[in-house]
Amino acid sequence: MTQLAGALKTLLDADSVFDSEDVLKQFAYDGWPVAAKWRNQGKAPLKPEVVVRPAREEQIPKLLRWANEHGVALTPWGAGSSVTGAPLPLTGGITLDLSLLDRTLEINERNLTVTVQTGKMGHVLEAELNRHGYTLNHSPQSLDRSTVGGWLSTRATGQFSSKWGGIENLLVGFDVVLADGSTAHFQTGPRMAVGPDLRHVFVGAEGTMGVITQITLQMFRQSAHRIFQTLAFANLDDGVAVMREVMQRGLKPFLLRFYNVIESRHAMKDPGFNQCAMFIGFEGEQGIAEAEYRVAKAIWDGYGAQELGPVAVEKWMERRFDFSTVENILKTPGGLAETIEIAHFWDGIEETYQRLAQELAPYADEVLAHFSHAYPQGTSLYLILLGQCADDAEAEAALLKVWQTAMTICLETGAALSHHHGVGVARKDFVRSALGSSMPVLERVKQVLDPQNILSPGKLGLELSRREDER
Numbered sequence: 001m002t003q004l005a006g007a008l009k010t011l012l013d014a015d016s017v018f019d020s021e022d023v024l025k026q027f028a029y030d031g032w033p034v035a036a037k038w039r040n041q042g043k044a045p046l047k048p049e050v051v052v053r054p055a056r057e058e059q060i061p062k063l064l065r066w067a068n069e070h071g072v073a074l075t076p077w078g079a080g081s082s083v084t085g086a087p088l089p090l091t092g093g094i095t096l097d098l099s100l101l102d103r104t105l106e107i108n109e110r111n112l113t114v115t116v117q118t119g120k121m122g123h124v125l126e127a128e129l130n131r132h133g134y135t136l137n138h139s140p141q142s143l144d145r146s147t148v149g150g151w152l153s154t155r156a157t158g159q160f161s162s163k164w165g166g167i168e169n170l171l172v173g174f175d176v177v178l179a180d181g182s183t184a185h186f187q188t189g190p191r192m193a194v195g196p197d198l199r200h201v202f203v204g205a206e207g208t209m210g211v212i213t214q215i216t217l218q219m220f221r222q223s224a225h226r227i228f229q230t231l232a233f234a235n236l237d238d239g240v241a242v243m244r245e246v247m248q249r250g251l252k253p254f255l256l257r258f259y260n261v262i263e264s265r266h267a268m269k270d271p272g273f274n275q276c277a278m279f280i281g282f283e284g285e286q287g288i289a290e291a292e293y294r295v296a297k298a299i300w301d302g303y304g305a306q307e308l309g310p311v312a313v314e315k316w317m318e319r320r321f322d323f324s325t326v327e328n329i330l331k332t333p334g335g336l337a338e339t340i341e342i343a344h345f346w347d348g349i350e351e352t353y354q355r356l357a358q359e360l361a362p363y364a365d366e367v368l369a370h371f372s373h374a375y376p377q378g379t380s381l382y383l384i385l386l387g388q389c390a391d392d393a394e395a396e397a398a399l400l401k402v403w404q405t406a407m408t409i410c411l412e413t414g415a416a417l418s419h420h421h422g423v424g425v426a427r428k429d430f431v432r433s434a435l436g437s438s439m440p441v442l443e444r445v446k447q448v449l450d451p452q453n454i455l456s457p458g459k460l461g462l463e464l465s466r467r468e469d470e471r
């Protein structure tokens with residue numbers, strides 16, 4: 001047993017501390033494709049020294065106080081579904097696995113809120129709410145492999161965000177344990193004008209500002225009615241224009257996805273499909289969903305879109321959590337697969353798309369792309385690269401070049417580096433350029449909340465721990 005593990009076993013419940021090589025390796029890989037390539041090569045460059053999996057919430061303040069006093073790095077772990085390396089420790093130390101803290105604490109049917117511990121898995125919570133006739137309306141593709149704490153800490157969005165917003169829009173309040181072991185409670189009610197909204201210091205903070213232990217989210221009555229349509233566009237410009245107009249006219253499609261020709265072939269399950277497909281859906285009270293559909297139809301008719309009926313969208317709804325294409329490629333020796341999501345205003349997104357599609361093409365056999373998560377001001381763009389290299393070392397090197405290329409294009413075209421996957425390890429070296437004059441504000445907040453720099457050091461483009469710098 002290492003000295004660190006020994007000290008933690010004395011401090012905490014002994015059966016919540018793990019330092020066997022098998023367990024440490026489980027926490028050395030998240031869902032980042034580069035990590036999949038490390039695993040294939042038997043490498044584990046970002047492995048914790050010890051894993052703590054508390055069964056009692058009271059252990060967390062105790063653990064953080066101790067880590068702070070001893071200058072030991074601590075990285076929270078939800079379910080490890082990050083696709084950017086976010087829960088992987090850059091400087092070893094403790095990985096805090098929150099998976100046992102997964103109780104539902106309150107379902108408030110009058111206010112339509114639900115309070116849970118942050119290790120709660122998304123699909124478990126959703127099933128529980130469905131049994132009562134409610135839903136979160138937060139449906140990331142990783143619903144069954146991610147936690148509520150991970151959602152908040154990565155600023156996640158779900159597939160229905162064009163109507164319901166990202167996790168920050170569903171957020172009511174939370175409890176957080178700070179680096180010194182003290183706890184803070186943030187609650188706003190339906191809205192609050194009592195100073196700055198400090199909750200946002202922790203939303204998307206990727207474990208750098210505190211450990212979130214309980215969260216209250218909005219919940220909704222399940223939708224009474226849904227209407228779907230599949231549309232085909234002769235070119236990309238027309239589809240993007242329809243998305244923009246739909247959002248700017250104040251419509252709220254819960255589903256809005258527009259594919260380039262290459263991804264349209266996958267989405268339509270038709271290798272011969274030669275147009276750009278759009279999946280659109282409205283939900284809610286029947287009269288409202290139907291009225292929104294009619295207004296949207298007038299918009300797409302104006303752009304000459306061809307209606308293909310609801311079946312393709314309905315089939316996609318059934319398989320919308322399936323990620324096997326990417327997973328199978330990554331398991332294959334030399335297989336290259338990557339997903340990169342960014343965002344831009346309407347007047348910039350097409351230039352960014354054209355450059356990404358063109359400059360990433362040399363790294364992959366196929367560059368799939370779709371526009372989704374739309375807003376009146378702009379949209380997210382999601383790229384999927386699929387290819388094959390000679391071996392896993394070559395694929396790892398190619399993936400790192402893909403990130404370098406993609407992030408440079410975002411910086412040059414003014415796009416946001418990420419729409420919802422967050423920074424992690426993949427994007428950390430680009431944050432300083434992206435945030436510019438606001439980076440020192442982030443650094444000062446971090447300095448005040450975590451002066452010993454024990455929480456996820458080196459993440460979000462912040463400095464590595466003193467311990468690492470001294471090595």
Ligand SMILES: Cc1cc2nc3c(=O)[nH]c(=O)nc-3n(C[C@H](O)[C@H](O)[C@H](O)COP(=O)(O)OP(=O)(O)OC[C@H]3O[C@@H](n4cnc5c(N)ncnc54)[C@H](O)[C@@H]3O)c2cc1C
Pocket residue numbers: 030031075076077078079080081082083086087098118139140141142145146147148149150151152153154155156157158159205206207208210211212213323420421422456
């Ligand atoms: C197949 C697949 C599909 C995906 N689809 C989507 C999608 O549709 N939308 C989307 O937004 N993302 C998606 N993701 C990415 C991923 O699921 C999200 O980033 C998710 O929010 C991570 O949750 P997690 O519980 O797995 O957190 P982890 O991956 O374990 O951690 C993520 C980050 O949050 C921190 N963290 C976790 N819990 C806490 C806590 N309680 N307190 C403080 N910090 C914490 C970690 O330190 C880390 O920095 C997908 C991933 C996969 C593999």
